[in-house]
Amino acid sequence: MLHTTLPRTFALMLSTFALYVGGSSLVACGDEAAQNKDYGAPPDAAIFNPNPNVGPGDGYGSGGNNGGPPVCPDDFKACPHPFTYPAGAETSVELRGDFGGPDTWQAGVPMVKNGNVWEATAKVPFGKPVQYKFYINGAEWKHDPAQPTVTDSNQNTNNTFVGKTCEPFTCEEPGAVAPGVFDWRDSVIYFTFVDRFFDGNAGNNCNVAGVSGPISNYQGGDWAGIKQKIEANYFNDLGVNTLWITVPLNNTNKVGRGVGGDTRQYSGYHGYWPQIDDPANPGNLSQEGCFGTMQELKDLVTSAHAKGMKVLFDYAMVHVHSDSGVFAQRPQWFWPNDNGRGGNCLCGQGCSWDSLPDRERCWFTDYLPHWNYTNAEARNYSVTNAVEWAKQTGIDGFRADAVKHIDISWLTQLRNQIKSEITSKQTPAQRFYMVGETYDFGNRDVLKSYIDPATKLDGQFDFPLRKNLVEAVVMRKYQGMSDLAAFMNGNDFFYGGNAIMSTFVGNHDLPRIIHLAANNRIWGDDQGADGKDRSWENLPGIPQEREAFERIANAFAVIFTNRGAPLLYYGDEIGLPGGGDPDNRRFMQWAGLNANQTWLRDRTKKLLEIRTKHPATRRGVRTTISADADSWVYSRSTPGDTVYVAINRGDTDKTISGLPGGALDELVTGTTVNGPSATIPPRQTRVFFKK
Numbered sequence: 001m002l003h004t005t006l007p008r009t010f011a012l013m014l015s016t017f018a019l020y021v022g023g024s025s026l027v028a029c030g031d032e033a034a035q036n037k038d039y040g041a042p043p044d045a046a047i048f049n050p051n052p053n054v055g056p057g058d059g060y061g062s063g064g065n066n067g068g069p070p071v072c073p074d075d076f077k078a079c080p081h082p083f084t085y086p087a088g089a090e091t092s093v094e095l096r097g098d099f100g101g102p103d104t105w106q107a108g109v110p111m112v113k114n115g116n117v118w119e120a121t122a123k124v125p126f127g128k129p130v131q132y133k134f135y136i137n138g139a140e141w142k143h144d145p146a147q148p149t150v151t152d153s154n155q156n157t158n159n160t161f162v163g164k165t166c167e168p169f170t171c172e173e174p175g176a177v178a179p180g181v182f183d184w185r186d187s188v189i190y191f192t193f194v195d196r197f198f199d200g201n202a203g204n205n206c207n208v209a210g211v212s213g214p215i216s217n218y219q220g221g222d223w224a225g226i227k228q229k230i231e232a233n234y235f236n237d238l239g240v241n242t243l244w245i246t247v248p249l250n251n252t253n254k255v256g257r258g259v260g261g262d263t264r265q266y267s268g269y270h271g272y273w274p275q276i277d278d279p280a281n282p283g284n285l286s287q288e289g290c291f292g293t294m295q296e297l298k299d300l301v302t303s304a305h306a307k308g309m310k311v312l313f314d315y316a317m318v319h320v321h322s323d324s325g326v327f328a329q330r331p332q333w334f335w336p337n338d339n340g341r342g343g344n345c346l347c348g349q350g351c352s353w354d355s356l357p358d359r360e361r362c363w364f365t366d367y368l369p370h371w372n373y374t375n376a377e378a379r380n381y382s383v384t385n386a387v388e389w390a391k392q393t394g395i396d397g398f399r400a401d402a403v404k405h406i407d408i409s410w411l412t413q414l415r416n417q418i419k420s421e422i423t424s425k426q427t428p429a430q431r432f433y434m435v436g437e438t439y440d441f442g443n444r445d446v447l448k449s450y451i452d453p454a455t456k457l458d459g460q461f462d463f464p465l466r467k468n469l470v471e472a473v474v475m476r477k478y479q480g481m482s483d484l485a486a487f488m489n490g491n492d493f494f495y496g497g498n499a500i501m502s503t504f505v506g507n508h509d510l511p512r513i514i515h516l517a518a519n520n521r522i523w524g525d526d527q528g529a530d531g532k533d534r535s536w537e538n539l540p541g542i543p544q545e546r547e548a549f550e551r552i553a554n555a556f557a558v559i560f561t562n563r564g565a566p567l568l569y570y571g572d573e574i575g576l577p578g579g580g581d582p583d584n585r586r587f588m589q590w591a592g593l594n595a596n597q598t599w600l601r602d603r604t605k606k607l608l609e610i611r612t613k614h615p616a617t618r619r620g621v622r623t624t625i626s627a628d629a630d631s632w633v634y635s636r637s638t639p640g641d642t643v644y645v646a647i648n649r650g651d652t653d654k655t656i657s658g659l660p661g662g663a664l665d666e667l668v669t670g671t672t673v674n675g676p677s678a679t680i681p682p683r684q685t686r687v688f689f690k691k
Contacts, residue, residue: 070623072171073493077126079166085111085118085134085144093118097132097158099125108135123172127165131158171621173497173638180428182310182396184458184500185619187433187565188608189312190240192226193508194291195269196587197570200224206290208267210255213536215582216266223292227300230307238573238601239608242310242565244399247271248297248389250286252321256367260348264536266582270508272316272401273368277325279333282385285392301394310396312433315386318405319368326381327369333378334369335361345370347405354440360407373407383413387421390432397433400457403450404438411456435502435565436460439509441467441528444494451499459501462564465491466504467527473555473649474505474517477525481649482627484558485634492563492622503559504567505552508585512571512578517551518543534579542577542594547651549575549600550683553607554647557685560607561617561636561645573604603668610667610687616641625658631680633658643667644688648680655679664688 083095096108099122111118111134124130131150134142143149147159177183199205199220206218226245229235235243251268252275258264271288278284287294304311320327320334327334335345339358343350344366351362363370373379386398403411415434423429436457438447447460468487472478495501506513511531515522522540523530534540543549552575559566570576571588574597578584593601611617620638627633630650636643644664648654659675666673667687680686 070171070621071489071492072169072621073497074126075497076171076173076493077169078123078172079126079164079169080121081124081161081164082119082121083109083111083132085142087113087116087118090118090136092137094135094138095120095122095132096135097122097130099123099130099132123170124161124163126169127163129163130161132161133158173619173621177431178428181430184431184433184565185563187242187310187500188240188560188611189242189244189502189565189567190235190238191244191508191567191569192246193221193570193585194223194226194246194271195219195221196585197221198225198229198588198590200226200228201292201296204290204292206253206267208253208255210265211267212264215536215585216264216269218267218269218290219587221587222290223296223300227296227303230300230303230309233307235309236307237605238568239605239612240568241308242312242396243304244312244567245300245314247274247314247316247401248287248291248393249274249276249316250288251275251290252323254321254323256321257365259364268321270585271314273321274316274319275321275324276385279326279330279381282381283388283392285385285388298393305394310433312397312399312435313389313393313395314399314401315389316401317371317382317386317410318402319364319370322367322369330378330381331369333372333375333381335363335372337363337366337369359405362405371406371410373410379407379410379413383410383417386414387417390418390422396430397435397458400434400436402439403436403457403460404440404446408450408456411450415455431458433458433500433565435500439463444491448495451495453496453498453500459495459499459565461507461567462491462501462503465501469503469555469558470505470513470516470527471525473558473647474513474551475521475525476551476649480627480629481632481647482629485624485627485632488562488622489624501564502567503562503564504569505555505559506569506572507567508569509581510584511580512540512576512584513552513555513569514543514548514572514575514577515540515579517548517555519545519547531584532580535581535583539583540577540579542575542597544596546596546599547683549596551649553600553603554649554683554685556604556607557645557647557687560611561643561687562622563619568604573601574598575600606668607685610643614641614643614667614689616643626656630654631656642690645685646678646680646688647685648682651682653679653681659688660690662690664690 085093093111094108095111096105098105109120109122111120131152136142144159149157150160151157195218199222201222201224204222205220208217211217251271251273255265255267256273258266277286287297301311337344339345339350345351345362346366347353347362347364351358353359361370371378371382418432423432434457436450438450438460440446441463444464451457451459468484472481472484478484510527515531574589574593576586576589578586616636616638620636623635625633625635631648631654633646633656636645644659646656655677657677659678661676662674664673664675667689668685678686
């Protein structure tokens with residue numbers, strides 16, 4: 001007898017069940033027509049009970065020292081529910097249905113005879129109806145005659161149950177992906193800013209005349225240099241398994257002014273001024289020669305894969321440089337620099353950076369014409385070009401630059417073509433990860449509007465989280481760590497249970513993070529603007545106090561022990577100094593590290609080692625044990641793995657409690673402590689594990 005599978009949200013929630021024996025009866029029933037055949041629950045979906053006895057206390061999220069609720073979206077919640085079947089001459093009865101995905105239609109819950117009824121308890125989706133039936137003597141399907149039925153799309157008649165909510169609930173996140181498929185929840189991304197990372201081939205070094213200074217010119221980093229660092233195990237030793245590579249497309253060799261009123265002259269060392277010259281053939285790829293040859297780029301990808309690493313290309317799809325042949329020959333593929341209101345359509349001048357429709361058509365500068373993706377020919381060309389870069393180099397995903405500035409049709413078409421031309425032809429099919437950049441610290445709804453792993457992005461760089469994290473842990477101006485806990489509780493699943501956001505502390509558009517951690521900050525509190533006055537002169541040196549490096553390590557600890565694909569901006573692992581853009585893109589420091597830099601690099605390695613060894617740090621449920629002004633203690637749990645994370649941002653020792661009793665391994669220092677309490681030194685994180 002054939003049954004359809006359950007909707008995707010059900011299937012991702014449940015794949016196992018629990019059996020209980022006791023007197024109970026079936027409760028009121030409802031209706032559910034399960035339609036979606038394409039999704040089934042992984043065979044080892046994560047099941048755990050996130051300490052239901054710990055609840056919010058007085059002042060939780062506002063400075064109190066009380067535990068908080070487990071963080072779990074409704075789509076991952078499940079409730080135990082008793083089912084019964086009237087006993088007769090049967091020798092065996094099995095409860096089957098869509099409560100656990102398609103697998104529980106094929107092999108359900110064995111029922112136990114108790115007097116005049118057969119009994120079993122199965123976990124059912126939180127607040128969602130289910131369909132079920134009884135399988136008798138291993139051969140015959142039966143309904144419960146006392147309960148309603150419904151006919152599904154395959155003309156199968158099933159009993160229905162309206163569903164239930166419960167407290168406490170269990171939280172069931174999708175388990176491991178299929179064998180041979182990379183799970184992007186396990187990704188740790190390292191942003192290798194190509195021109196500023198390592199010079200592996202002096203023969204491709206470039207020098208563009210007319211720039212305002214060496215800091216805005218090419219400095220020699222290339223793909224050969226990254227490949228050398230891959231093969232020297234720099235990334236493996238650090239604990240990184242994904243590389244983000246700056247835009248590989250050819251760039252103009254002319255200079256251009258900066259954005260937003262910056263009148264200094266720059267080269268295209270950053271990769272965001274693509275020059276595309278063949279409008280007739282989107283598959284005719286032209287790489288950035290200052291970074292190397294196409295073969296060297298492919299060799300980099302091959303080398304990364306050989307070391308077990310994935311590679312993301314930065315793809316600049318908002319505009320091209322005005323020198324591009326595609327602009328000269330197909331001007332109709334681009335929005336005119338005209339706002340229709342008697343002025344230009346430069347972002348921040350005649351048009352808005354943020355409001356629609358301006359933000360999807362404004363030119364960043366007057367030499368960067370903006371693609372018009374409402375034009376199907378333009379969209380087809382650009383999407384096909386992006387797909388060809390993926391196909392010809394074998395990369396594993398894209399970082400989509402400035403995604404809020406394009407018509408959404410480009411993104412949905414890209415996802416469709418990636419599926420049809422790449423992932424559908426892989427054995428097994430992989431998840432081609434696409435993460436977007438939407439530079440917005442406050443409007444989470446804008447970020448969310450571009451996220452849907454099936455049709456758009458897998459996730460975005462979490463700028464709102466970065467703002468809250470840095471203010472709380474690094475700058476120490478946030479009201480308290482309890483407020484950070486409250487924010488993250490509401491943020492973990494804001495973008496959807498299947499979204500994989502990229503969490504970060506530093507990036508290439510912000511002043512270097514080490515200066516925000518200093519005892520005496522040299523600029524103000526605006527994370528996006530302050531520090532730009534030190535981009536060209538009065539450049540900041542590295543802070544000398546250990547405290548700054550310890551605060552950065554605490555921030556890393558938060559993102560390395562929580563959901564998402566954490567990002568390391570090159571050099572942040574050693575506290576590389578730098579003011580605003582372009583000083584925040586200094587050449588990577590490979591020698592002469594001081595003791596503080598070495599300490600931070602080693603602490604980064606240790607934290608990433610813990611993340612690698614403990615699945616609970618990257619998936620599962622977080623439960624706050626205590627949170628106050630300077631400390632946050634939480635557990636992270638998956639089946640068979642629970643860790644306890646304690647972060648002290650304060651400048652004095654902090655005694656915390658709520659840990660398990662007895663001997664605990666402290667994973668950061670490699671020592672043993674006796675729970676349920678422990679002392680956390682100033683500006684330190686400790687991670688506890690009970691064997």
